[in-house]
Amino acid sequence: MADVVTQMAATGGKSLRQRQNATHIGIFLTLILLWELGALMGWLDPLFFPAPSAILTSFWRIYFAQGNIWYHLYVSLGLVFAGFTAGSILGIGLGAVVGMNGLVRRFLQPYVIVLEATPRIAVAPLLIAALGFGATSKIAIIMLVCFFAPFINTLSGVINVDRDRMELMRSLGASKLQVLRKLVLPEAVPVIMAGERLALTSALSGVLVAEFIQRDQGIGTLILTYTRNLNMASAFACILTLTLIGFLIFKGMEKLDHHIAYWKNEAGLRRVGAKRAQAWATAQRGQSNA
Amino acid sequence: MNTMQSSAQAATAARRGIVIEGRDVGKSFGGGSVIALEGASFSVKAGSFVSLVGPSGCGKSTLLRLIAGLIDRTSGQLTVHGRDVKGPHSDVGMMFQRATLLEWRTAIENVLLPVELQRTVTAADRARATELLAMVGLKDFAFSFPSQLSGGMQQRVALARLLQTGADILLLDEPFGALDEFTRERLNIELMRIVGEVGATTLFVTHNILEAIFLADEVMVMTPRPGRLARMVHVPFARPRTPELTLTPEFNALVAEVRDILGTH
Numbered sequence: 390m391a392d393v394v395t396q397m398a399a400t401g402g403k404s405l406r407q408r409q410n411a412t413h414i415g416i417f418l419t420l421i422l423l424w425e426l427g428a429l430m431g432w433l434d435p436l437f438f439p440a441p442s443a444i445l446t447s448f449w450r451i452y453f454a455q456g457n458i459w460y461h462l463y464v465s466l467g468l469v470f471a472g473f474t475a476g477s478i479l480g481i482g483l484g485a486v487v488g489m490n491g492l493v494r495r496f497l498q499p500y501v502i503v504l505e506a507t508p509r510i511a512v513a514p515l516l517i518a519a520l521g522f523g524a525t526s527k528i529a530i531i532m533l534v535c536f537f538a539p540f541i542n543t544l545s546g547v548i549n550v551d552r553d554r555m556e557l558m559r560s561l562g563a564s565k566l567q568v569l570r571k572l573v574l575p576e577a578v579p580v581i582m583a584g585e586r587l588a589l590t591s592a593l594s595g596v597l598v599a600e601f602i603q604r605d606q607g608i609g610t611l612i613l614t615y616t617r618n619l620n621m622a623s624a625f626a627c628i629l630t631l632t633l634i635g636f637l638i639f640k641g642m643e644k645l646d647h648h649i650a651y652w653k654n655e656a657g658l659r660r661v662g663a664k665r666a667q668a669w670a671t672a673q674r675g676q677s678n679a
Numbered sequence: 680m681n682t683m684q685s686s687a688q689a690a691t692a693a694r695r696g697i698v699i700e701g702r703d704v705g706k707s708f709g710g711g712s713v714i715a716l717e718g719a720s721f722s723v724k725a726g727s728f729v730s731l732v733g734p735s736g737c738g739k740s741t742l743l744r745l746i747a748g749l750i751d752r753t754s755g756q757l758t759v760h761g762r763d764v765k766g767p768h769s770d771v772g773m774m775f776q777r778a779t780l781l782e783w784r785t786a787i788e789n790v791l792l793p794v795e796l797q798r799t800v801t802a803a804d805r806a807r808a809t810e811l812l813a814m815v816g817l818k819d820f821a822f823s824f825p826s827q828l829s830g831g832m833q834q835r836v837a838l839a840r841l842l843q844t845g846a847d848i849l850l851l852d853e854p855f856g857a858l859d860e861f862t863r864e865r866l867n868i869e870l871m872r873i874v875g876e877v878g879a880t881t882l883f884v885t886h887n888i889l890e891a892i893f894l895a896d897e898v899m900v901m902t903p904r905p906g907r908l909a910r911m912v913h914v915p916f917a918r919p920r921t922p923e924l925t926l927t928p929e930f931n932a933l934v935a936e937v938r939d940i941l942g943t944h
């Protein structure tokens with residue numbers, strides 16, 4: 390009896406969801422159709438609203454017929470990866486060091502506040518002046534925009550470590566390094582991951598700005614070139630590509646977050662709990678065999 | 680000269696079976712502006728269960744943290760096993776009102792933490808951890824994470840972790856204070872049994888006078904502002920004790936005596 394009820398509830402929920410999805414798709418297709426119609430009838434300025442069919446054609450061209458976007462994507466994503474990695478390592482590392490050391494923290498506090506109030510991207514031209522044109526200054530710009538979120542989040546994670554747990558670690562005779570490794574960093578992991586999400590999104594904006602300024606290669610330069618040639622459909626295709634990448638990054642980071650901060654979600658708790666139980670059993674068996 | 684003297688002291692203390700001894704212990708914060716504890720003189724016998732009662736802010740937690748070496752006293756003498764207390768030491772284990780478990784570790788990994796901080800974990804340590812979890816009634820929850828356990832179960836894990844340290848002095852700061860009445864009563868009785876089994880010396884802070892007397896061999900009664908040790912009240916009842924004890928006139932006479940010292944009629 391109870392089974393029947395739950396089953397009905399389940400199918401009811403599913404069909405509701407399916408109906409919702411159908412509605413979304415319907416509205417979306419109608420909008421696209423209206424847009425296409427508007428472009429066809431000349432109601433919309435093609436300079437701002439290139440027809441969906443034109444954008445689709447551009448997609449085909451830049452990905453397959455001409456295939457020129459691949460190289461630029463490769464260049465831009467490579468820079469994002471390099472800048473993000475360097476910026477995060479620097480941010481997390483410095484955040485941990487500053488957070489663990491009260492003296493350094495007091496000394497640095499005013500500078501951190503001043504730097505936080507400064508729009509980071511404003512420094513980009515200075516970085517180019519200092520490092521010259523090329524990949525190095527681009528990576529430096531991305532590092533700059535990536536650095537702060539992990540730094541601030543790691544710092545606050547480390548500073549806000551639970552007082553009672555800290556006292557417990559001290560009463561158990563833990564060294565400073567042990568406190569960092571076994572208490573402070575794990576406890577800060579969820580906030581650090583939140584910082585990393587922000588950083589990766591910033592990295593994507595950072596690479597575009599760097600390429601807008603330097604105009605040599607990469608997806609930012611490609612958008613700039615298409616726009617200047619009034620090839621709006623291709624520019625739109627590039628922007629939609631970035632939308633997709635942004636979405637994938639968001640989803641990927643969400644997955645990673647669930648994986649790393651496993652104790653913050655039900656599925657993670659069950660998965661890791663089962664794994665640890667198994668590892669324990671294996672160790673036990675190894676012991677009795679030896 | 681100094682060493683000779685202190686080892687002589689240690690010997691006398693050991694002969695008398697005293698593990699913790701304080702003489703005029705005082706602690707003030709903020710350069711003397713807040714006096715948390717003043718002139719506390721006391722001694723705790725090996726294997727005894729001592730309850731600390733007193734109003735909020737009278738320095739109970741401060742006294743435990745002084746004994747654990749987590750903070751430094753500002754006056755007086757304080758020895759554990761005859762040795763001067765200077766910084767954290769391994770003779771004592773602490774337990775707090777909150778379980779302070781590490782949420783990313785399973786119950787058994789939490790129990791093993793004290794060992795892990797000292798040396799490589801051995802098969803014997805793992806066996807001991809399993810045994811301790813069984814002792815606190817959590818045999819089947821070794822691989823549960825803290826967030827999957829109730830508040831009472833979390834405190835049981837914290838108790839197992841405390842026992843894993845192998846410390847022979849247990850400092851318990853309102854360990855079950857955040858739990859409901861039923862759970863607290865059950866855990867109190869289990870605590871008495873377990874502490875008796877391992878033969879540890881126990882300092883137990885509580886706000887509840889009945890609980891303090893029911894569990895203890897001695898009750899340290901403290902008064903506030905500045906925190907002072909008013910008196911030690913001896914509790915003569917035989918063990919094992921059952922909850923019916925709290926209904927006897929002798930028990931209630933002791934309750935009245937403690938209330939009298941605290942001035943809370």
Ligand SMILES: Nc1ncnc2c1ncn2[C@@H]1O[C@H](COP(=O)(O)OP(=O)(O)OP(=O)(O)O)[C@@H](O)[C@H]1O
Pocket residue numbers: 708709713714715733734735736737738739740741742906
């Ligand atoms: N780190 C500190 N800095 C300044 N004052 C403190 C500090 N720790 C404790 N105190 C003060 O010392 C006094 C005693 O505090 P303590 O925590 O020992 O009281 P308690 O008896 O444990 O109280 P409760 O029953 O509420 O836990 C209080 O007045 C408190 O404000």
Ligand SMILES: [Mg+2]
Pocket residue numbers: 739740741852
């Ligand atoms: Mg307290």
